[in-house]
Amino acid sequence: MDFALSEEQQFLKQTVDHLLRDQCSLDVVRADATEKQTKNPSLYDGLTQIGIPGTLISEDYGGVGLRLLDAALIAESLGGSVATVPFIGSSVLAPIAIELAGSDEQKNVWLPRFASGEITCGVALGDHVGARDNDPITSDGASVSGRSMFALDIQNADVMLVATADCELHLVERSEVELKPLYTIDKTRSVGELVFEKSSSEPLSSTSDPSGTLAKVIDAGRVVVAADTLGAGQTMLDKAVAYAGERQQFNRVIGSFQAVKHMCAEMAAELEPCRSLVWYAAHAYDAIPEDARLTACHAKAHLAEVGRFVARKATEVHGGMGFTDLLGLHYWFKRIELNRQLLGTPEFVRNEAAKMQGWV
């Protein structure tokens, strides 16, 4: 029994953190946000050089062959730095979908290109995570039609993964899709609307259980979004504690006032158990199938709640400065708020958890 990160995992996280500290400063994020850039070329190159896009892709296809917990640690780091690069869609959802549902030939064709960072993939699962303003995605086996909202990682993506309303998974070349970016509060990630009109597609049909496969893809995504929130929340807490330890009023640092100190303590008390929940859910995805879906839902929903709490309190600790653009705290706040709604709102996801426990 060892509920802890391995040395390799700690090293992985440190490596990613180190790279992000160098290449993803707040100035970089701010410049990217201003230019509506969600795939910073040099940062993405840096991450590619240490193998990040291939984290979950097996070594047979040029990846690193790691597990979801490793991807969650990377997401935590990316969230912690509000990094302007694709990851959840392109490096988690898409490779998992191809590994689970692609033919050997499809794996051979696609996965090495994902692993090397040569191409990135947008992911549209809108019909299955709380469809809004949608035209359901349909397919005739060789093409797809319909509209999917809040597709992830679409900017500069070379190919799109789309789930039909019937749980089929298809790959569609970028040129076959009408892509309309959506501008959310969070300028660090790319989401958008994908419109398909008899867009020729490549079905990933080497699975006997399409709905189960899709559900597993979504489980992975939820854990990784939760991890992103964990990282973003931790940074907000760290910034709040640092600010409270420096800022002076009434001739005292404000962190010595219990009103402020207790806000920090409450954030830490709420956030720290979330780390264990994310770790467990990520580990369960690969190793404890009977707990995987339930804990993925709870990680997603609980991190959404705690993330919002931390984002709000950390902003408050910074007083008026927290509300300004100057400090840039809002980038984390907004990332957490987008994460909350992605891949199923907390209420939606908890309802799924109720169903799988036979409560509905």
Place this chain on the structure above:
Amino acid sequence: MDLEYSAEYDAFRNELRQFLDEHKHLSPGAVARPPANREEKEDGPNPAQRWQQLLIEHGYAARTIPKEYGGCGEEPDPLKAHIIAEEFAKARVRPGHSGDNRLVPTVLELGTEEQKRWLVPPSIRGEMTWCQGYSEPGSGSDLASLTTRAEVDGDDFVINGQKIWTSGAQHADMMFCLVRTEPDAPKHQGISYLVFTMDTPGIEVRPLVTMTGEATFNEVFFTDARVPKNQIIGKRGEGWFVANNTLKHEREGLGDPHQAENRFREIEELMSNENVDGESIMNNPAHRDRLLQLQGRMLAMKYNGMRVLTSQRKHEEPGLPRWIIKLQGCELNHQMAAMAIDALGELGTLYHRSDHIRAGGMWQQRFMMDLGLIIGGGTAQIQKNMIGERALGLPKEPKVEVKSA
């Protein structure tokens, strides 16, 4: 990350399960109930003491207490301790104890050889029970300001003053108590830690009825109560250090995640079985969503507990994950009791053995007791100070200068 147990631990768990299957009918009920009063304990071991003895014989209680003091003498193994807690909780069988989980570790660590032999064996057999004399009417969170004094007179300390919030003082055989022995020393350095029998002349116990309607606490008054000088643990003036050792053990004991999981299962059953307007409460989406939110919190705390356990196994300081347990665990229990009451609606307010009462009014009782636990053993606010200062490194509140009159 490896959540499998090695063969040794699987075997240990299987043996324990078998033991519980075979013996749980001997367990004196899941809820610890002290005997009604001290006089009743005269004729031989009571069922709780016999159960405790059986557990010690099988290595499921007082595990790490050395054999010479009546324990099992096992090496500390947090994982086995965890398995024991988990299996007893699952079987809903009353677990054993290690005497008093605050006093016994303190005596073993800081007591003299004579004190260990005197106090530890009967404590772990359940024949010597304890209450804690720390808080005073004027010294709650600021415990170190306590004023109950003990003056040396011949071979005795002579105690005068008052303690409050003394759980179980009406039943306990003994008290471990903080008294001021050096009134001129700075407040943290003038305290001593004494142990004495509750039969000592000059001690009066008055029950303190709480909002639950029960008197689980007491006030204890001392009027020239004489305690032999050798009944001090540690040296004169070092009682604060000794007491902090005790508090450390108490903090770790509160907010048990197994308890939260059991409680959660009880609410799940309640919501599935109770009807409102002819429909299961589980069918009400608002109640159901609250239940799920609590499940998320409960799981987070459960896995946090696994993380702390892993640190302890590796002899690492768990840090923040441990600092938050009391605050978050007590709050979670309280919220779960509130959820159960709300699921029951008006029925949830029934108490005092009323007709139609559910589970004997247990949820109201817990709802109130849990509030007591949020306040007791270091209030939630004191917990937040500790998290802020010790785990996050924020500065202490500046001391206010006291102007003498």
